[in-house]
Structure formats: C-alpha cells, structure tokens
Amino acid sequence: MMKRIGVLALQGGVDEHINALLNASEKVQAPVQVVEVRTAEDMEGLDGIILPGGESTTISKLMERANLFSPVLQVRKIMGTCAGAILLAKKVEGANLEQRFLSLMDISIDRNAYGSQKESFEAQLDTEFGRISGVFIRAPKITIMGSGHVRPLAFHGEEVVAAYQKSGERHYIALAFHPELTTTKFHEFFIRL
C-alpha cells in the first residue's frame, strides 16, 4: 500500500522536505504520496508527518488556529527538523510564553542555543548513515533526557544533533539541523519506519 506522508505546510521549509521525500521514496523504491497539510482534513489517513523548520512560535500559533494540535498528536510517526524538533521536545529552554508544544519526545531542547541567524553554519556530522554535511539555521541544541527509548542518530563532535525515539508503535525523530537541504538519508529512514 502506498504510504501517505504529510508535510506541515503552514510556514518554513516545506518544498525542500517534499523534494527530499520524493527523492528518498525513489531511492528506497517505496511509493509515497506526499500531502501538504494546512487543515485537519488534510491529516486524514496519514502514516506519518514531517514538521519543518521555520519559527516555532509562529508555527505553533498557526497550528492552533487551524486546530491541528490534536490530529498531529495522533500521528504515530513524526519527524521534526529545527522548529519542528522544538515542537516535539518535552522540555524547551528559552520557550516563548505564547508557544504551545506537542511535548512527545524525552529530549530537552535549547531553542536558540546557537544564537541568531548570523550564527548559522554548515558542519560535517557523524550519523547512523555515514558522514554528511548538516546545515544549522538558528538551530536549537538537543539533550537526551535519559529515557531508554531515545537514542542519538547524529553527532556534531560530541553533541547530539539528531535523536530517535521509539515507544511502542510510536516513532519520533528530532533534528537540530536541516537534512532536507543536503541529504535524503533521514527521509529514507523515516519512510522505512
């Protein structure tokens, strides 16, 4: 059966994720139907959803306005990059009072740990899928909260920059950087889930 994967399309790097998903689907030879999610109706029958980067306060406000929190919470496979990773974390340092979170992953995240837009950078990362180049844009920092079902997927030096949590049927991936800009490896992993 063809998998249906949504990309939350309210703000941020939506097209890059759609392209990465389509390229990844070709590489793993698993057909994927990609759905741009703007309303609760778009969520019907999704096998997974990607929460892109952007600005987490803005994305959370737009999600509230579109009543998307409860349907997204029900999706069993979620991958969040950057702002999306912030939405997934159970603990957020530097959170804005107006922000709401999904709070699904046992990670702690420091929202603007690397500073402003000007401090954005590209770095070589050691990942489960080999060495890749990672782009960090106003990136958050991830700390795993020590629960048994979260493990690191990528490192920048000693720092964890991507984490994967499996609890029962639920699979979550949080990435501090933007894999959609340089690799399809994480999208392939997500499709295989």
Ligand code: GLN
């Ligand atoms: N730090 C930003 C935030 O709080 C996220 C940046 C990004 O997604 N590139 O939303």
